[in-house]
Amino acid sequence: MSAQYTLYGGELSLYTGKARAYLRYKGLDFQELPATREVYKTIIVPRVGAPIVPVLVTDDDQLVQDTTEIIDFLEARHPACPVYPQGGLQRLVALMLEFYGDEWLVIPAMHYRWSVLDEQYDFIMREFGAMNAPGASEEEQIRIGEKISAPFRGSIAHLGITKGTIDGIERAYAELLEQLDGHFAQYDYLLGSRPSIGDFGLIGPLYAHLGRDPVPRALMERTAPHVYRWVQRMNRPVPRGGEFLADDRVPDSLLPVLATMCRDHLPDALDVVARNAQWLRDNPGGKLPRVLGMHPFTTGGASGERYVHSYAQWLFQRCLDQYQSLRDEERQRADILLATVGGLEAMQTRITHRVARVPGQLELVEA
Numbered sequence: 208m209s210a211q212y213t214l215y216g217g218e219l220s221l222y223t224g225k226a227r228a229y230l231r232y233k234g235l236d237f238q239e240l241p242a243t244r245e246v247y248k249t250i251i252v253p254r255v256g257a258p259i260v261p262v263l264v265t266d267d268d269q270l271v272q273d274t275t276e277i278i279d280f281l282e283a284r285h286p287a288c289p290v291y292p293q294g295g296l297q298r299l300v301a302l303m304l305e306f307y308g309d310e311w312l313v314i315p316a317m318h319y320r321w322s323v324l325d326e327q328y329d330f331i332m333r334e335f336g337a338m339n340a341p342g343a344s345e346e347e348q349i350r351i352g353e354k355i356s357a358p359f360r361g362s363i364a365h366l367g368i369t370k371g372t373i374d375g376i377e378r379a380y381a382e383l384l385e386q387l388d389g390h391f392a393q394y395d396y397l398l399g400s401r402p403s404i405g406d407f408g409l410i411g412p413l414y415a416h417l418g419r420d421p422v423p424r425a426l427m428e429r430t431a432p433h434v435y436r437w438v439q440r441m442n443r444p445v446p447r448g449g450e451f452l453a454d455d456r457v458p459d460s461l462l463p464v465l466a467t468m469c470r471d472h473l474p475d476a477l478d479v480v481a482r483n484a485q486w487l488r489d490n491p492g493g494k495l496p497r498v499l500g501m502h503p504f505t506t507g508g509a510s511g512e513r514y515v516h517s518y519a520q521w522l523f524q525r526c527l528d529q530y531q532s533l534r535d536e537e538r539q540r541a542d543i544l545l546a547t548v549g550g551l552e553a554m555q556t557r558i559t560h561r562v563a564r565v566p567g568q569l570e571l572v573e574a
């Protein structure tokens with residue numbers, strides 16, 4: 208009998224790591240298969256329209272693309288031990304950290320994979336080759352890896368990884384590791400003894416790239432051993448174990464992480480919203496392209512330019528919706544927390560042009 212769910216992806220893939228950790232935590236009946244050349248050709252490209260991983264396929268052949276959609280689809284089918292906290296403030300923090308992991312920490316992840324390539328060349332190339340052609344010899348896999356990894360290597364300048372920003376990226380990442388290390392010295396997961404959607408957002412970049420590629424993995428093991436242990440825990444969780452902290456409590460040790468997120472990531476998110484709105488005003492009824500040119504950004508004190516990723520609005524909307532749905536005492540507590548971490552004004556943004564995903568397509572439309 209085949210499994211109820213099949214996850215097509217790869218050990219080297221950031222977003223596959225997010226979905227895999229979730230499936231394991233929920234104790235679901237799944238198999239993971241590599242996204243081989245054949246899988247891309249016969250399943251992913253025909254059904255999604257682009258070569259992107261991971262995708263989840265059910266035993267009755269429904270396909271779900273995008274890890275947030277995958278998690279929400281599975282949460283609806285398997286509601287025991289939800290990964291979205293009930294408490295309004297915990298849920299807000301979890302959504303913000305999912306967004307941060309998914310969309311911003313891709314920057315250090317891709318930096319530490321590709322800017323130090325000379326020191327981990329064979330490992331990286333072979334990983335790409337092994338996913339594409341699991342049966343090929345090691346040399347052949349390295350050769351295939353060189354070819355198919357080219358678009359990823361070539362994308363780092365678009366992500367904002369350049370000579371002028373690398374120091375800032377490394378500084379911000381070192382700061383994050385120190386902050387998270389302090390947190391995970393005290394707690395198993397972000398919000399207690401159960402992983403939340405925020406943990407799954409963070410594990411994407413912190414496993415496949417930063418916790419597994421040889422150079423950043425050594426850095427993490429050496430400088431942030433508690434984070435490294437959290438990475439292991441996320442990959443070998445007690446299925447459906449643990450609880451969120453009582454009384455909707457958000458540990459103080461997360462405040463510095465949220466403050467960095469608000470300082471670096473939220474200005475980028477707000478500008479994506481503004482640029483998406485402009486595009487949708489200019490192209491009513493159109494499908495938003497995945498990338499809308501370049502815009503300035505700052506991280507760890509360094510400034511550069513990076514691409515405007517229209518999709519970011521879709522994840523950011525989830526944070527805004529959560530904040531804006533809070534009432535009374537929950538709202539007051541959220542305001543205090545957000546004012547402390549410098550995110551209050553950004554969270555009060557009213558979106559003029561909401562976006563939605565169309566199942567099976569990567570471009571967004573106006574909701």
Ligand SMILES: N[C@@H](CCC(=O)N[C@@H](CS)C(=O)NCC(=O)O)C(=O)O
Nearest residue numbers: 220221222258259260261273274275
């Ligand atoms: N938001 C998507 C992102 C998926 C994604 O970007 N996957 C990468 C590999 S980890 C990829 O296949 N990129 C190719 C592309 O974006 O065209 C998710 O959560 O699944």
